[in-house]
Amino acid sequence: xxxxxxxxxxxxxxxxxxxxxxxxxxxxxxxxxxxxxxxxxxxxxxxxxxxxxxxxxxxxxxxxxxxxxxxxxxxxxxxxxxxxxxxxxxxxxxxxxxxxxxxxxxxxxxxx
Amino acid sequence: xxxxxxxxxxxxxxxxxxxxxxxxxxxxxxxxxxxxxxxxxxxxxxxxxxxxxxxxxxxxxxxxxxxxxxxxxxxxxxxxxxxxxxxxxxxxxxxxxxxxxxxxxxxxxxxxxx
Numbered sequence: 194x195x196x197x198x199x200x201x202x203x204x205x206x207x208x209x210x211x212x213x214x215x216x217x218x219x220x221x222x223x224x225x226x227x228x229x230x231x232x233x234x235x236x237x238x239x240x241x242x243x244x245x246x247x248x249x250x251x252x253x254x255x256x257x258x259x260x261x262x263x264x265x266x267x268x269x270x271x272x273x274x275x276x277x278x279x280x281x282x283x284x285x286x287x288x289x290x291x292x293x294x295x296x297x298x299x300x301x302x303x304x305x
Numbered sequence: 306x307x308x309x310x311x312x313x314x315x316x317x318x319x320x321x322x323x324x325x326x327x328x329x330x331x332x333x334x335x336x337x338x339x340x341x342x343x344x345x346x347x348x349x350x351x352x353x354x355x356x357x358x359x360x361x362x363x364x365x366x367x368x369x370x371x372x373x374x375x376x377x378x379x380x381x382x383x384x385x386x387x388x389x390x391x392x393x394x395x396x397x398x399x400x401x402x403x404x405x406x407x408x409x410x411x412x413x414x415x416x417x418x419x
Contacts, residue, residue, distance in 0.1 A: 224406060235309075235395055235410035236348075279346060285406065291336060291353040291360045293408060298346050 198296050199282055205302040212269045214299040216282030217262075223285050225258055226293070227267050230279045239267075239280075272303045308332050309411040311396050317417045318386055326381045326414045328396030336360075337379035338397040338408065339371060348395070354379055355401060391418045 199216045206212055218225070224243045228236040242249045242258045242265065249256045255268040269276055279298040286294040309330045318324055330337065339351040353361035357373040368384045379396060396411040 226406070228410075230346075233413075235412045236397075236408075237410070238407045241407060281348065291338075291355060292350050292363070293338075293406075294350070295340075295348040298348075 199280070199299045201299060202297065203300045203302070205304065206272055208272060208274055208303055208305050210272055210303075212272050212276070212301055212303070214267045214280050214301070216265045216267070216296055218265075218282075218284045218286075218294075218296075219263065220284075220286050222260075225256075225265050226283045227254075227256060227265075228281045228283060228295075230281065230298070232278070236281065269301075272301075274303050274305045277301060277303045309396060309398055309409050311394075311411040311414050313414060314412065315415050315417075317419065319419055320386055320388060322386050323382070323384045324386060324416070325383070326394055326396075326416075328379045328381070328411055330377055330396075330398040330409070330411075332398055332409060334398040334409070335376055335401050336399045337373065337376075338399075339379065339381050340395040340397065340410075342393040342395060342413070344392070351394075352379075352381075386416075386418045388418050391416055 226241045227239045230236045240251045240256050242256050253270045258265045279300050281295050281298045283293040283295045312327045336355045338353050340348050342348045350363050351365045352371045354373045370382045373379045393413045393415050395413050397408040399408045
């Protein structure tokens, strides 16, 4: 079964607006990560949040984690056209040391 | 300067052929991975290697055979290619889990089986 499920599947906003993406997972985790994939490129790591953390910031990114609801959100503030990409959450499903399980991703389009 | 590199970038081939994809990382990582991303962008782990040893084989058909000649390389050989093998294949690397879990991805190899 798929571990991470992002919603929405697609999000279109105007430059300067905030974008919020959500991710839900099924099993226990040690950490949850968010990655970005620009069209036709590989994935780039954005941020990692551990299971004992509730919120983490990195520049314009804010990630929250609610382990009781098995969910996480990624907020991108003051979005830019360059933020246009697919965003994936990934978990170490069941605390696996060598396996990341990815969700289906949210395609974010930021219109100039 | 490329941290994780893959060759070739594009691969178009006929059903039944055998092909290889090469991956190299210059980050000094001990752990390497192969992922498959389908047409719906779903990314799924195929293999994990740590220090040249196979750690995870995620129910991948045995037509797929990874080979790790050293810690910096993890190649993927595919026998008897099928239409369903068409996808983008990503190599990634990381430090061993428990140290830093961030994975660094290559640019991908776009495989099209005709």
